[in-house]
Amino acid sequence: MVVVGGGVVGLSAAVRLQETGRSVCVLTADPPERTTSHLATAIWFPTGFGDQDGVLGWARRAFEVFSALAEVPGSGVVMRDSLMLLRSPAKTPWWAEAVGGVERVGSEEVPPPYTGGYRFTVPLVEMPVHLPWLLERFVSSGGVVEERAVDSFREAAAGGWKRWNNFREAAAGGWKRWNNCERKRGGKTEHSPRSA
Numbered sequence: 177m178v179v180v181g182g183g184v185v186g187l188s189a190a191v192r193l194q195e196t197g198r199s200v201c202v203l204t205a206d207p208p209e210r211t212t213s214h215l216a217t218a219i220w221f222p223t224g225f226g227d228q229d230g231v232l233g234w235a236r237r238a239f240e241v242f243s244a245l246a247e248v249p250g251s252g253v254v255m256r257d258s259l260m261l262l263r264s265p266a267k268t269p270w271w272a273e274a275v276g277g278v279e280r281v282g283s284e285e286v287p288p289p290y291t292g293g294y295r296f297t298v299p300l301v302e303m304p305v306h307l308p309w310l311l312e313r314f315v316s317s318g319g320v321v322e323e324r325a326v327d328s329f330r331e332a333a334a335g336g337w338k339r340w341n342n343f344r345e346a347a348a349g350g351w352k353r354w355n356n357c358e359r360k361r362g363g364k365t366e367h368s369p370r371s372a
């Protein structure tokens with residue numbers, strides 16, 4: 177099975193798929209430190225317009241998963257007390273249930289021009305820690321990463337399956353770790369046996 181993308185979405189999906197017993201290869205144009213994911217503040221918050229298309233369910237699930245990861249040493253996830261400041265009174269936020277409820281804050285507790293707010297506790301993900309942790313989890317259970325851009329999912333699927341044996345060879349030859357990408361960053365480019 178091929179996953180395109182080595183940001184937080186791709187690596188998380190790859191880890192989950194690997195855990196179901198599938199053999200997974202991640203194809204990514206960039207190493208983790210050059211993804212948008214690496215730059216993210218990565219605090220849990222469902223930015224958007226309310227519970228459209230089941231966003232609340234995803235938000236709740238993400239909260240559960242990242243809260244659990246906050247208990248795992250080295251995952252880069254921590255729980256953070258948060259204060260949301262408001263300029264005008266508002267109803268309880270639509271996502272409050274996903275975080276186990278919010279505490280209302282009165283005007284006496286916030287500086288002008290704010291008139292109140294909410295307190296709640298949410299997961300915050302230190303991405304420079306979390307992405308390498310995900311990657312290590314993936315490759316240590318047999319996952320393979322190839323740094324390569326693809327033009328279409330069709331190309332990714334066709335190439336990935338055809339070359340699966342070579343991915344295995346590549347992994348056996350030491351290509352399974354992302355340290356080749358680090359060497360690439362250092363100016364020297366290495367390719368898997370497949371692409372050499």
Ligand SMILES: Cc1cc2nc3c(=O)[nH]c(=O)nc-3n(C[C@H](O)[C@H](O)[C@H](O)COP(=O)(O)OP(=O)(O)OC[C@H]3O[C@@H](n4cnc5c(N)ncnc54)[C@H](O)[C@@H]3O)c2cc1C
Pocket residue numbers: 180181182183184185186203204205206207211212213214215216217218219220221324325326327
């Ligand atoms: C400054 C900032 C702050 C943010 N803060 C938050 C926050 O607090 N909370 C929050 O939830 N979100 C936040 N975000 C948004 C969050 O970063 C993104 O939603 C998330 O990182 C997207 O992850 P991704 O894995 O989908 O994409 P990316 O991290 O962009 O990864 C995409 C991957 O796909 C690969 N790729 C792309 N094209 C190809 C191709 N043709 N072939 C092969 N590989 C390809 C790339 O190389 C990369 O590996 C923030 C974003 C920014 C920029």
